[in-house]
Amino acid sequence: MDAKAHIRVQDLNVFYGRDQALKNITFEVPDRNIVALIGPSGCGKTTLLKSFNRLIDTVEGVKVTGQVLVDGENIFAPDVDVTHIRKKMGLLSQNPSPLPMSIYDNVAYGPRIHGQKNKKELDRIVEHYLRAASLWDEVKDRLHSPASKISIGQQQRLCLARGLAVEPSIILADEPTSALDPNSSRRIEENFLTLKKDYTIIVVTHILRQAKRLADYVAFLYCGELIEHGPAAELFENPREKMTREYIKGVIS
Numbered sequence: 001m002d003a004k005a006h007i008r009v010q011d012l013n014v015f016y017g018r019d020q021a022l023k024n025i026t027f028e029v030p031d032r033n034i035v036a037l038i039g040p041s042g043c044g045k046t047t048l049l050k051s052f053n054r055l056i057d058t059v060e061g062v063k064v065t066g067q068v069l070v071d072g073e074n075i076f077a078p079d080v081d082v083t084h085i086r087k088k089m090g091l092l093s094q095n096p097s098p099l100p101m102s103i104y105d106n107v108a109y110g111p112r113i114h115g116q117k118n119k120k121e122l123d124r125i126v127e128h129y130l131r132a133a134s135l136w137d138e139v140k141d142r143l144h145s146p147a148s149k150i151s152i153g154q155q156q157r158l159c160l161a162r163g164l165a166v167e168p169s170i171i172l173a174d175e176p177t178s179a180l181d182p183n184s185s186r187r188i189e190e191n192f193l194t195l196k197k198d199y200t201i202i203v204v205t206h207i208l209r210q211a212k213r214l215a216d217y218v219a220f221l222y223c224g225e226l227i228e229h230g231p232a233a234e235l236f237e238n239p240r241e242k243m244t245r246e247y248i249k250g251v252i253s
Helices: 045-052 082-087 103-113 119-132 153-162 183-194 207-214 232-237 244-247
Strands: 005-016 018-030 034-038 062-070 090-094 170-174 202-203 215-224 225-231
Touching: 005 045, 018 045, 018 202, 018 215, 018 225, 034 045, 034 207, 045 062, 045 082, 045 170, 045 202, 045 225, 062 244, 082 090, 082 232, 090 153, 090 215, 103 119, 103 153, 119 153, 153 170, 153 183, 170 183, 202 207, 225 232, 225 244, 232 244
Parallel strands: 034 202, 034 215, 090 170, 170 202
Antiparallel strands: 005 018, 005 062, 215 225
């Protein structure tokens, strides 16, 4: 196995009641890459993403078999500390979801939960991660204004800063630009391209153009099965599987 694989998925199956959403998924997520999960709606992309931070647990009647190893630890082991696992993951959802508090308090929220009380250190953290999300210059004069008052695109970058502030090693993004205008989408993509030097970034996207722009590595899912995965250039230019070729060409969707 590649020692640099941050996440290893082994024979992962997910059931929602009697319906099987993921079927024997096995692959490795390379470290410090942007990994795109592609495929049509309902193919299991978001289910796979939510398996990585155990948010799948919140679905009533869900059953999981197989393993997901994060830094060698099986996160579905009975004695695992789920909070510890989730601290490694920053999550960016489809729709921006700032907390009902100030811009400053949104970013400081996670560090405070984990015990940081020093005001100077919190100030440093807030500035550092707002800069990492390319938002500092736009909000530095209104840090104590409600987060709900900034634009949707700024709210999404604020949510990115909030996720980074708990110092994860992995960023999970579920169609993070689907609610944004083209300019705001571009800013998020630029953030990801900068951040990948320090983080493993896993992006669910149904936009092939976006996957081609961003991804270093791609996993193509169809009807709950992992059809093909590999380096982005190889998969897009010379896919091995007929179904992958047809999806890329738009023959199937």
